[in-house]
Amino acid sequence: MQPSMFNLRVPLEGGDEVFLMNTLTDAQLVVSTDVAALLDRAAKGEFVGTAMASPPDDSERQAWDVLLENGFLVENRASDRRALDDYLTGVKSSTEELNVTLLTTLQCNFACDYCFQGDHGDYNLHADKMSLETAGRVGDWLERELDRVRPERFVFTFFGGEPLLNLPVMYLLAERMWNATESRGVSMFVNIITNGLLLTPAVVDRMLPYGLNGIKITLDGDHDTHNRMRPLRGGQGTFDRIVENIRRVAGRCRISIGGNFDESSVDSYPALLDFLKEQDFADKLVKVNFKPIIRAEPLQPKGIIPLTPVGASRKPLNGTCMTSAGAGHGSTCDSCDFLDDKMSFLRDETRRHGFTPHDGVHNGPCHVHMQHAHTIGPDGSLYPCPGFTGQLATSTGHVDDRSEPVREAARLKFDRLDPWKECGDCAFIPVCAGGCVANSHTQLGDMNLPTCHKRSFESALISLAHTAASAA
Secondary structure, three states, X not given: OEEOOOEEEEEOOOOOEEEEEEOOOOEEEEEEHHHHHHHHHHHXXXXXXXXXXXXXXHHHHHXXXXXXXXXXXXXXXXXXXXXXXXXXXXXHHOOOEEEEXXXXXXXXXXXXXXXXXXXXXXXXXXXXXXXXXXXXXXXXXXXXXXXXXXXXXXXXXXXXXXXXXXXXXXXXXXHHHHHHHHHHOOEEEEEEEEOOOOOOHHHHHHHHHHOEEXXXXXXXXXXXXXXXXXXXXXXXXXXXXXXXXXXXXXXXEOEEEEEEEOOOOHHHXXXXXXXXXXXXXXXXXXXXXXXXXOOOOOOOOOOOOXXXXXXXXXXXXXXXXXXXXXXXXXXXXXXXXXXXXXXXXXXXXXHHOOOOOOOOXXXXXOHHHOOOEEEEOOOOEEEOXXXXXXXXXXXXXXXXXXXXXXXXXXXXXXXOOOHHHHOOOOOOHHHHOOOOHHHHHHHHXXXXXXXXXXXXXXXXXXXXXXXXXXXX
16 A cells, blocks of 8 residues: 555644645545654555555554545555546536536626726627527527436526626526426526626525525725726726625625735735625625636646544535636736735635635636536537637537537547646646646647646645644
8 A cells, every 4th residue: 555646734733733635535634643654654665565554553553544544545556546537537427517607798897907808998899798589599408408417406607798787688597497497306506706886686686586596796906906907997996886785785695705816906905805804794705715817818729643534525626717817818927926825825814804715725627627517608609618708719519509510629629638647646636637728728828738826725735724623
C-alpha cells in the first residue's frame, strides 16, 4: 500500500495535529502527527512484506484501517489513476441531475467596462433576446430531455445579459417546467443570477410557486467602487437601488451576494463587507462570494490521538466556475497569483464578518464536463457553459435538434476534453479537472490546456483545515 496522490495535509496550530484531506474521496480527518507519519512511512515502503502490508502494532493498524477506508492509502499509483478515471467518468455520465442555464437575453441595462455585454454603444440594439416562440421550443426540448435522462432533479438557472429584461420568457418557462417536473416526479430548483436593478418582491412572489431556490446579486465593491464598475450607460450609479431591492426581497427567498474584482477594486471589498454586516438583511444572506475578473482576448487556435472525522458527507463535489473568464476583453491576464492571493484574503474577510463564503476547495469538475448540463442561448443554441454563448463554433446543438456539422464537431470536441491529463500528479485534479475550459479557450487558444489556480486552492485548503479543526 502507498499514500494516495490525492492526499493533502495542513499542520494545525499547536503542532500536535494535522488536517488530512483526500480530494478524490472528499475524506477529511483531523489526526495526530503520528497518524500522518504513517503515510510517510508507507511512502518509504516500510510495511511492504508485512502481513497485509500494514503496521504490526495494533494501535497503528487501527489508524491504518481508517486511512485505508477513507482513500488515503491505495494499492498503487495505477489504482489511484483508475479511481480518478472512474470518478470523472461518473461525473460526466451522471443522470442524477439535469442542469440547464438559460440566457433569456444577451442585453443588459448596465455598462460594466469589463464585460462585452451591457449597454455599450449600440450593442443592445443587436444583442439577442429570446422570443416567446423560441421559449416554447426550449420547453419542448427540456421536456424531451427530462424523458430521455430521467433525472432525480432539474436545476434551472436564468442568466443573461440581464435575465430580468425578459420576464415573459422567464415566467413562461418556469411555470411550464414546474408543471412538467411535477407530472414526472422530478424535483425542480430555480436560480436567478441578476444585477439586481429590476429585482422586486413581485418578481420573487411570481417565481416562488415554481421552485425558486435562490437569487444571486452582484455588488462589485463598496458604494463608490461599485458605481464606477457597474454604472448605467449614462454613468449613473446603481448601488443604492440594488441594496434597497435586496432589502425588499430578503426573507422571501435565499439571497447570495457575488462580486467581481480586479486590481483597481479589490481593496474596497472589506468596506462592502462592513456595510453588509450593518444591514437589517445581513442574517438573511446565505452566501457571500467574490471572484476575480479575468480579462482575456481570444487567441487562435504511536501515541495516536483518535481520528476525528470531519464532514461525513460523501456527496460529489459541486461544480462552480472559478472566474468570469470568457466574458472579458483586453489582454491575457498576467496577474493570476495576485488575484488568487486577493481571493483568499477576501474569503477570510468574508468569514470574519460573519458571512458564509465558498470554501475555495470544493469546486469539482464544472458543467462543461457533464453530459447533462447545458446552456441555452437566446436563439435556442446549446452550449457547454455560459462562457461560450454566442460563439457558433462552440455551440454543441440546438433545441430544435437540427443536425449541423459545425455543431456536431463542437459537441465531439467537448466530449473528448481532458485537460487534467496535462496536470501530472496534482492532488487538486478532482476539484479542478484542469481549470476553466472557457479560460483556456480565450487565454491559451486550446481548451485541452489547463489553466492553473493551484496557489488559490492551497490557500483555501489552509482556511478549510482550520475551520474544520475548530468544528471537530
